[in-house]
Amino acid sequence: MPELPEVEALREFLDARLTGRVVERVLPLAVNVLKTYDPPLTVLEGGTAGATARYGKFLAVPIGGLYLVTHLARAGWLRWQGTPPAQPPRPGKGPLALRVVLEGGGGFDLTEAGTQKRLAVYVVRDPREVPGIARLGPDPLAPAFDREAFTALLAGERRQIKGVLRDQSVIAGIGNAYSDEILHRARVSPFKLAASFDAEQAGRLHEAVEDTLREAVERAHGVAAGNLKAEKKSGLRVHGRAGEPCPVCGDTVRSVSFADSSLEYCPTCQTGGKPLADRRLSRLLK
Template identity: 85%
Template sequence: MPELPEVEALREFLDEHLDGRVVERVLPLAVSVLKTYDPPLTALEGHSIGPTVRYGKFLALSVGELHLVTHLARAGWLRWQDAMPEQPPRPGKGPLALRLVLEGGGGFDLTEAGTQKRLAVYVVRDPQEVPGIARLGPDPLAEDFDRDAFAALLAGERRQIKGVLRDQGVIAGIGNAYSDEILHAARVSPFKLAASFDEPQVASLYEALQSTLREAVARAHGVAAGRLKAEKKSGLRVHGRTGEPCPVCGDTVRSVSFADSSLEYCPTCQTGGKPLADRRLSRLLK
C-alpha cells in the first residue's frame, strides 16, 4: 500500500509532469472506481492542470476549478505513460481502473490488482468534500506537528500504539509498513498502550516517527513513479521481512496477525526478547 512517503513522491512526480498540461479526456474503466457523479469526469476535459496536493494518502490534482482526487488504497497504483496507446482500453479487462489522457500525448493510468476493489476517485469542487480527507488527523511532516502536538494525540488513548499510528483520523499518512518501521526504530512493542507512554518515551517515539518518514521521503525523492514500490521495499528493515535477521541486533524478525493484516517486529529490540501472542491464531486453535 502506498503510504505518505510514496504518495509525496507521486505528488512531486505529477507536479513535474502535469503542471500546465491540458486534459484531453478521462476514461473510467472500472465500475467501482468513481465515487462521485456531480461534477462528471467530462467536466475536467479541456482544462489545464495546476498543482497537485497531498492529503495524507490522498492525491488531489487541481484541474481548472475542480479537483481530481484519488486514494490508491491497498493495491492501487499510478502508471505514467509518455505516449498513450491509440486504441482505447476495454472496460472491465485487467487491472486498469481509469485513464487520463493529455493533449499533445501522454498521461497516466490508475490500476488496481486483486479482487478487492478499493481504489477510489472523486471529482469535487473542494477536496474537503471527500469524506476521507475531511476526517484526516494532522500531517506528521507539517511544521506545526511538534512533540507537544504528538503527545496530545497519545494522551488518553487506550488503544495499542500500532493501531493509533495507523488511524488516519489521528495522524494522516502512516500505514502498516511505516508504523512497523517507526516502532522498530523507537524500540517499542506494537502492543504497548498509547496512553502509557511517559515523556521520554513520547520523545523517543516522536523522533523515530520523524526520522523514519523523512528518510523515506528523501529516498523516494526523484524516483520515477514506476520504481517507487521497489524503492519502498528496499528501505524497510522489519516490515515484510519475517524470518530474516534484524539489521540492528541479528534476532529473527517475527510476524503477528493484526486486524486485517499482519505486523512485523524484532523481539530483542522491541519486546524484551519475548514473542508476541498471535491472537488471531490463538482463537482459531480454541
Template identity: 70%
Template sequence: MPELPEVEALTGFLGDHLTEHEIVRVLPVAISVLKTYEPPVTALEGRSVMAVRRYGKFLDLDAGGLHMVVHLARAGWLHWRDRLPDGPARHPATTPHRRAARDLALMRPGKGPLALRVALETGEGFDLTEQGTQKRLAVYVVRDPAEVPGVARLGPDPLDVGFDEARLAALLAGERRQIKGALRDQSLIAGIGNAYSDEILHAARMSPYKLAARLGADEVHGLYEAMRGTLGDAVERARGVAAGRLKAEKKSGLRVHGRAGEPCPVCGDTVREVSFSDSSLQYCPTCQTDGKILADRRMSRLLK
C-alpha cells in the first residue's frame, strides 16, 4: 500500500507533469472505482489542473473548482504514460468509431487491472490500476476535498511543522490500544500504514503491542524522533523518483517490514512476523521486545 512518503512523491511527480495541462478524457473502466456521481467524472474534461496536493494517503488533483481525489488503497497504483495507447485522446486520426471501439474493449470486465484512465491534451496521461479481487481503489469528484469522508476525518500530518512532540503525547494519552494500531489509525495520525508503522517502531526500539497510553515521556520522545526520522528519510529517498519506480524504492529502504526471516540490520537477530487475518507485522525481538517472541495470532487459533 502506498503510504505518506510514496504519496508525497506521487504528488510532486504529478504536480510537475499535470499542472497547467488540460484533462481531455477521463475514462472509468471499473465501475467500483467511482465513489461519487455528482458532479460526474466527465465534468473534469476540458479543465486544466491547477495544483496537486496530498492529504494523508489521498491525492488531490485540483482542476479549478473541481477536485479529483484518489485513494490507492492496498492494491492500487498509478502508472504514468508518456504516450497513451492509440496516441492523444483527441488525435485527428482517432475517429469517433475507433475511439468508441477502444473504450468498449477497455471496459470489458475481467480484462486486467485497469480501473480508470486520465488523458491530457499532450497525449500523456495516467492509469489507475488495482490488483486482486478486493476492489478498494477509490476516486471521488468533489467541489471541496473535505467532502470526501476519509479526508474529513484525517488526523494531523506527522510531517507538518506544527506536529511536535507535545502534540504526539496528547494524541496518545487517551489511547487504550496497542501502539501499532494507534499509529495506523488515519483519524489519529494521517499517512502512516502497515509498513512504516513497523519501521517507526523498530527505529524507536518499541514493541508493537505496547499500550499507547502507557508510554512514558522518554518513550514518547523516542517514538517522535523515530517517526519524523523514518518518514522524513523515506520522503527524501522517494523525492524525484518516477512513479513506476516508487514501489521498488520503498521496498529497498525497509529494514524489518516484509523481511521476516532475514537478519535485523541493527543487531543481526532474525526478523519475526505476526500474522493476522488480513495483514501481518514484522519486528526484531532483540531490538523491540527484550528477546521475547510474540505469538502468531493465526497459529494460536489453529492450536486451540
C-alpha cells in the first residue's frame, strides 16, 4: 500500500507533469472506482490542472475549479502515459480503473491489482468534502506536529501503539509498513499500550516517526512513479523481512499474521528477546 512517502513522491511527480495542462478526457473504466456523481466526472474535461496536493494518503488535483481526488488503497497505483494509446480502453475485469488524457499528449492511468477493489476517485468542490480527508489527523511532517503534540495524541489511548500509528484519524499517512519501521527504530513493542508511554519514550517515538518518514521521502524524491514500489521495499529494515537478520542486532526478524495483513519486528530490539504469539491481539509469550 502506498503510504505518506510514496504518495508525497507521486504528488511531486504529478505536479511537475500536470500543472498548467488542459484535461481532454477522463475515462472511468471500473464500476466501483467513482465514489461521487455530482459534479459529474465529465465536467473536468476542458479544465486546466493546478498544483497537486497531498492529504495523508490522498492525492488531490485541482482541475477547472474542482478537484479530482484519489486514494490508491492497498493495491492501487498510478501509471504515467507519455503517449496514451489511440484506441479508447474498454471497461472490463483488468487492472485499469481510470484514465486521464491531456491535450497535446500525455496523461495517466489509475490501476488496481487483485480482486478487492478499493481504489477510490472523487470529484469535489473542496477536498475536505471527501469523508476520508475530513477525518484525517495531523500530518506527521507538518511543523505543528512537535513532541508535545504527539505526546498529547498518545495520552488516554488504551490501544496498542501499532494500531494508533496506523489510525488515520490520529496521524495521517502512516500505514502497515512504516509503522513497523518506526517501532523498530524506536525499539518499541508493537503491542505496547499508547497511554503507557512516559515523556522520554514518547519523545523517542516521535523522533522515530519524523526520521523514518523524512528519510523515506528523501529516498523517494525524484524517483519515477513506476519505480517507487521497488524503492520503498529496498529501504525497509524489518517490514516484509521475516526470517532475515535484523540489520541492527542480527536477531531473526519475526512476523505476526492477521486476517489480511502482518507485522514484522525484532525480538531483541523491541520485545526484550521474547517472541510475540502469532495470533490477533497477541500478548508476549510467557
